[in-house]
Amino acid sequence: MNDEPLVIVERDGARRVALLRFNRPKQLNALNAQVMDELCRALEELDADETIRCMVVTGNERAFAAGADIGEMATASPIDMLRGNRIAQWDRVRRITKPVIAAVAGWCLGGGCELAMALDLIVAAESARFGQPEIELGVIPGAGGTQRLTRAVGKSRAMEMVLTGEPIDAREAHRLGLVTRVVPDELLVEDALALAAKIATKSPIATRLAKEAVNAAFEMDLTEGLAHERRLFYLLFASEDQKEGMAAFLEKRKPEFTGR
């Protein structure tokens, strides 16, 4: 194990947001087991922390993450892969209940792109490049790339990216709906944190169920999804935040959401 943290966490208590920054710059933030473990642990801790309502995950100006660590996998047998079950770490990220934003500059490839897509939304810097280059290594995306990229950008474009391994730039990722917006590199982190801070002003219970409901759109058919959404909507009427939100509207004042 490396002594230096490979994921640096900064909390902004006033805005109720946290920034998680990959810290493996020489390897372009390649996601080895330790990076993924630190990321998952930090996200799980923040998910349980009532003072934080939204998180941002970022890399540096050269790379969000250039993929799973190839050195760790190069000589692995199928049984090593199965026993290590590294890909389960991408599923751990999926179980976080608070919104998590990926702020992406530079390379966002392979497992890095799969990680960004497993988070809730992506803000891209002009320099961002998204791709699934696994085909160059004689494999295929293994942490959701064939599924989430296809849902995000459609079959033809996903097929081209997965079969050729060629990346797309930030503008194209935006045009295709993979990212919510593109900002100048120097503004990336502040823009993503400002978006997180805006989300953090909302009811934490409502944001949690909103996230759950939108994600359900990828898992359920329309009838099931609508029924699920309706149940979550009704459930929110048990919260103090619903009473506060609606009373504040009628009293023409700003709501104070407590997460109760």
Ligand code: CAA
């Ligand atoms: N794993 C391990 N090390 C990596 C890495 C990765 N995914 N990506 C980059 N690095 C390392 C390089 O080996 C290099 O290390 P050294 O300085 O010790 O040689 C260092 O990071 C810098 O990389 P480059 O010298 O290659 O930098 P570059 O600017 O010339 O190229 C790049 C940048 C195009 C991103 C290139 O590094 C690259 O192609 N990386 C691999 C991308 C990739 O194939 N990702 C998919 C991984 S498999 C996967 O993710 C499976 C899955 O679905 C879960």
